[in-house]
Amino acid sequence: MSKAHPIEGLYDLVTGDEDARVCKDIPSASCNDQPRNFFVYLGANLMSKVADELSSAKLILPWLFGYLGAPGLLVGLLVPIREAGVLLPQLAVAAYIRRLPLRKGVWILGSVLSALALALMAVAALTLEGALAGWTIIALLVVFSLARGLCSVSAKDVLGKTVSKSRRGNLMGLSAGVAGLATLALGLYLQFVADAHANILIFVALLLGGALCFLLGALVFRSIREQPGATEGGGNAIATALESIGLLRSDADFRRFVIARSALLSVALAPPFYVLLAQAQSGGDLSGLGLLIIANGIAGSLSAPLWGRLGDRSARLAMALAAALAGAIGLLTWALAASASPLLADPLAFAGLFLVLGIAHAGVRLGRKVYLVDMATSETRAAMVAVSNTVIGVVMLAGGLIGVLGDHYGAASVILALALGALFAALYVMRLREVSEPG
Template identity: 40%
Template sequence: MSKKIKIDSLYEKLVNEEDARVCKAIDESACKVVPGNFFITIISYFFNKLADSVANAKVVLPWIMESLNVPIFLISFLVPIRESGSLLPQLVIATYIRKMPIRKNIWVLGSFGQALCMIGIAIVAITLEGIAAGYAIIGLLILFSLARGLSSVAAKDVVGKTIPKTRRGALNGWSASAAGILVIALGIYFLINGEKPFSPSNFAVLLSLAGLFWIIAGIVYSRIKEFDGETEGGGNAAVVAFKKLSILKTDKNFRLFVITRALFLCSVLSAPFYVVLAQKNSDSNTYLLGLFILSSGMANLFSAPIWGKFSDISSRKVMIYGALICSVLGIFIFFMDMYFQSLFSIIWVMPILYFILSIGYQGIRIGRKTYLVDLAEGNKRTDYVAVSNTLIGIILLFSGLIGTLSSIISLAGVILFLSILGIIGIILALKLPEIE
């Protein structure tokens, strides 16, 4: 049996449908190489997601900065810069990318850029201390976010050109699940070594490993067989980019999707408050870290493939069900805080709840990615991704203010507030059209 036949056979089994050769929304040339592209993309996404998990900006980077005696005010910039920095420039980036008939190289460039920045942070960890280390890490993180933005814009466009509509959810699901296996291993490692503090040199090795994963991801991604796409458009990048904001006015479905996506940020924004609640009610912080990492990895492993396949049937419903899980869970935690607060002191309670939250978050993430790619075709897709991500980036910049509410309404109150936003998002999502 030839290599191509084996790949085709495995692809048909993985998508689990007789019409595995169906090609919706891609041209005939791309259709002939879908199985190969499918597995190449899964492998590259796997290493990309693995690198993201190893270099976690919510856990690993803050620990490094704290061990280097970096001032708290610089540490507080980590998550906003990492998330918003990769989203805000995308309107301008997309204007240049749309002029390129082949766009996979942009993703590769972004992946290599992330690798170099992460290796740079690893060097900082073993050479600098204090405020100098803080500014160096923040500067490298800004560059990292810009590289991440390149990959983000290019990724959805390349997938839209190379993978049929009814296979895109499975693609995201399988890659997230595979990465989840090694994240589980990382969580177990922290549990086993719970009483041994990590030194800056240990973190440097960890971040260098993440950089290596991004390099591998870029090399693998470069092997995708991508055919020339649309290249119309041009003019001054900034002018053209901001003109694209008119899509929000003229395209009702896209506008509704962006508003819904913004409200569904409740899942990712509430996650840190779960961790803080657990820490405030337990002395086993180091073991808790391992349990939370383990919970996240297991949620990815078990739920992502299911959400992915479901997304190819209805990505709209996947978003709704994921948000429903997160919102109901948040309401439950609020009432638990009101009437059964002693349960928080049981070390495994919050990690289990975080596991459920992560399942819901996976549904929202996979569902909205699949929905956005399927919502438009050609260069319109690039514009949708850029406009959506830029606006979400702006919202994320201001989302940090939500944390200030904790001094007024408690941590559980903040989670309840975010859950209410999620419910509003669900009501709006019910108005979105089915597009699969």
């Protein structure tokens, strides 16, 4: 009997496999390459996650805009543009991607463009100020979001061809967990080392660090061994898009998933309003940002691997539990605010609330990704990802208008509304069909 390759031994240790070549729904030619591809995808995905945290539209960029003196209107545009810009164009983009039997090049292109956009943001932050700086970074954020969309629509397709069902949740959970540790280190630095009123150079360094991570991720992703895939649906983009939209009508399981994912936006939209409450308590200095980043990092590092394991057993249950947790913490936060509880004025206590929200958000994100990949087939996966993301992009833009409610009634009232939405989402998700196959 031949001795196993070291990478297969590590793969066995990480996944718990007794046979590194367990393959359920990937091409047979990819079985031998699965351990290698697992770690290549893990490394590239880790780099992109760290870069996303270094340029976070819900934490880093709002504080940057404050230093630059950008108008408050632009701060409100950051999260909707960051999210919708990734999602909206994907239906058309997917049609062109389907023409390519090998799609890893699309991810590499998206990663390089993301790096370029972040580097130019750093230049703008260093050389401009006020409204001009804000609008310039907003324009670059549009480019950045579109580039991340290229990565998103191609990554799931490549993952579906290179890593088997019941291993994907573990992979994504590991990358999110390690990225959470890197984010925790950043928060500790801002909290305990950096000057609370530090100058713009810290934010320039964060953006350039994110650009470097994207370039490293692109270099790593080049080495993935991808087998050619189906190219049906790679014709006329408009015709293919209309045909793909028809999946909402013809596939009841997919339609219910899209409705569930729309309801789960109640969790995704909540963090900025927690940040608004936190800013009021910290006075906007860098230490307040550090505490929130620490909480976010701990949430990712502690929960993502556990969500990944649960996602492989039941992605539906992972989504439902995470949404219920987000709803519960939202109700608690609203109650503390409504009663003017001194706990809410304690920065550490507030960071604890944000940590629990981060745990819930991580579960929702990982669960819905695993659910979609497991539900789809190799022939429908790219189209389902594109249709789902496009619909969610529209809903996200509409959901961003909830900020108007915050202007009139305060952030706590918005948190209450989103908490109720999250509880509804948890109930609806449990009506979805089970698609996971524990291995």
